[in-house]
Amino acid sequence: MRAAFLEALLVEAHKDTRIILVSPDTGGFHCETFRRELPGQYLNAGIAEQNAVGIAAGLALAGRRPFVFNTLSFNSFRCFEQVRLDVCAMRLSVVLVGVGAGLDYGLFGPSHHAMEDMSLMRSLPDMSVFSPADDTVAAALVQHTVQGGGPAYLRLDRAGTPLVYQRDARIELSQGLALLRTGRDLLIAATGRMVERAMEVADTLSASLVDTSVVDVFRLKPFPARRFLDLAESCPRIATLEEHSASGGLGTAILEVLADHGLTRSVRRFGLPDRFYHVCGDRDYMHKASGLDAAALAARLVDNRP
Amino acid sequence: MNWTPDTMPGDELVESLKTKALWVRQRTLGMACRAGDGHIASTFSCVEILVSLYFGGSLRFDPAAPDAPGRDRFILSKAQAAMALYAVLADLGFFPLDELDTFCLNGSRLGGHAESSTPGIEVVSGSLGHGLSLGCGIALAGKLDGASHQVFVLVGDGECHEGSVWESAMFAGHHKLSGLIAIIDNNELSASDRLDDYLTLEPFRQKWLAFGWETLSVDGHSIPALLAAFRYAKDASRERPLAIIARTVKGKGIRFMEGRPDWHYRIPVGDEVTRARRDLGLEEPEHPEEEAP
Known part of the structure; x- marks a missing residue:
């Protein structure tokens, strides 16, 4: 996903010279092509994340x-x-691109486990929060965020x-x-890596005669409330699935929308525990340890277990 | 830098700026007393800096076109001194003078910390350690574009405890952002104490030098010295970012506030109002109710 995104960014940056890739010394290897082809649009700001975001805001103030x-x-x-202050409070067109959603860096320990980010970013006024499910969506988000403007995560x-x-979808x-x-029978709303997992779960559930819808929520903010409610109205049960703390992310967003619109549905939230x-482990191991592998999820949904 | 007769400002300009500085203190004292809020002592330590910058002819701006691309940018990173900037901008016509009376009142856009919804204010501020990073970004874009505008950032000395200040100092030094000028309001006090008593910044000038900056050390209440420093800042042949370390006195102009940490937050009441006004050459209270204890 990282490679597909950077490839799309490079294509866009060739066309739009306002684009500048600011890296706090991350992804050197992956950014190499970008740096080689567009050295004037690449900035290694050093291992100084606060300054890097402040500089990005300053660049945006100057039209970049x-x-x-x-x-x-x-x-x-x-x-x-x-x-919050330099980007969102000034509604600047700065796009924050974070690599390593959820337990993607499961082997690297708590510092690299990203479990609370959507909750934080979703709480910021004027922020758009995107969580793509695959390369296709990630690449398409380059042009989408450039055209849309404003702060994005x-x-x-x-x-x-x-x-x-499909790649060309x-x-x-x-x-x-x-x-x-x-x-x-059931609507599973999933985001990011968990979308593919939801499809797998839906296949498993069909054997138990649970007829399942799957919706990919790739934009958590602004939340597509109307479109989601249209789907929720035609389904008695909802399950939410995310590789993020079960509190504050997709599941919470959906409960908020249902409550705000007075729609009562049975909702199960599946995410990372509080x-x-x-312990470290690769992503599959960590998912299994968290009950987020397809077999466990299907079993929990069939039996209505927590 | 060399002081030469051509760089020495004329007496007439200096006198008019002294009068302006006094007016800013008088006006902002009234604003704070009316609102019962505001950081008077922080404001008073940088009055001459702001007046010299905006009225001394170095900073390029147009109140009728506050967003003109070629303008110099000024960022008040020590945003608690917003009152002084409001008074200067209103006096220059960025917004109506009488709007100053709304300072820190319900519904006003002139809050305790400056923010960019007010004409002439470049950024949202109020959390320390942000302004220099923003200045780096603007200055870097200007350098890449070959533009001539400059970015002046007023930083508090206590603010230099923030690590992010040194992240940006390192960045500006490395990239030789000569269009970036940090003015440090070096009043030696923070909100609660003397810096040297709990976390010294010394050797301060050497720190900036070590990060690749050029430095000037000036009396931050001397208008001729500040005018000369800002004139030097405009020198197009400079190659490094410039730190102007302005030695100041917190609460300057009101004797019982000068150099006293407890006046960081306080607003004068009762007899203090009379004494403060007297120090600023105002005999009678502007609002009799301010006399009440």
Whole structure:
């Protein structure tokens, strides 16, 4: 996903010289092509995330379109106040691109586990929060955020496969969500890496005669409320699935929308537990340890277990 | 820098700026007393700096076109001194003078910390350690564009405890952002104490030099010295970012406030109002109710 995004950014930056890739010394290897082809549009700001975001805001004040590219934890937690005040409070067109959603960096310990970022970013006025499911969406978000302007936060994985969408698929990004599968019994709303997992769960559930819809919510803010409610109205049960703390992210956003519109549905939230992980493991291992593997999720949904 | 007869400002200009500085103190004292809020002592330590910058002819701006691309930028990073900037900008016509009377009142855009919805204010501020990073970004864009505008950032000395100040200082030094000028209001006090008593910045000038900056040390209440420093800042042959370390006195102009940490937050009441006004050459209270304890 990181590679597909940077490739798309390079194409766009060739056309739009306002674009500047600001990296707090991250992704040197991955940014190499960009740096070689457009050295004047690449800035290594050093391992100084607060300053990097402040500089990006200053560049945006001067008419540039900065993309701040960094490991996800350091692009959200370390510099949150700069994101809040320097970027959002001035509604500047700065795009924060974080790599390593959820437990993508499971082996690297609590510093790199990004479990609370969507909750933080979603709380910021004027921020747009995107969580793509695969390479196709991640790449398309480059042009979408440049055209849309304003502050944006992108939550990427390192790998962007398996693909949920065809590589050349035209996705209506302005819709904020996409219905991938239609069923009558259960609606699973998922985001990021968990979209593909939701499809797998839906396949498993069909064996138990649970007819399942899957919707990919790739924009958490502004939340596509109307379009989501249209889907929710036709389904008695909803499950939310995200590789993020179960509090503050997609599940919370959906509960807010349902409550605000007076729509009563049975909702189950599946996400990361409210604790730090003091063991390391690869992503699959960590998902299994968190009950987010497809078999466990399907079982929990069939039996209605917590 | 060399002081030569051509760089020495004329007496007439200096006298008019002294009068302006006194007016800014008088006006902002009234604003703070009316609102019962504001940082008077922080404001008073940088009055001559702001007056010399805006009225001395160095800073390029147009109140009728506050967003003109070629303008010099001024960022008040020590945003608690917003009152002084409001008074200067209103006097220059960026917004109506009588709007100053709304300072820190419900519904006013002139809050305790400056923000960019007010004409002439470049950025949202109020959290320390942000202004120099923003200045770096603007100055870097200007350098890449070959533009001639400059970015002046007024930083508090206590603010230099923030690590982000040194992140940006290192960045500006490395990139030789000669269009970036940091003015440090070096009043030696922060909100609660003397800096040297709890976390010294010394050797301060050497720190800036070590980060690749050029430095000037000036009396921050001397208008001729400040005018000369700002004139030097405009020298196009400079190659490094410039730190103007302005030695100041917190609360300057009101004797019982000068150099006293407890006046960081306080607003005068009762007899203090009379004494403060007297120090600023105002005999009778502007608002009799301010006399009440």
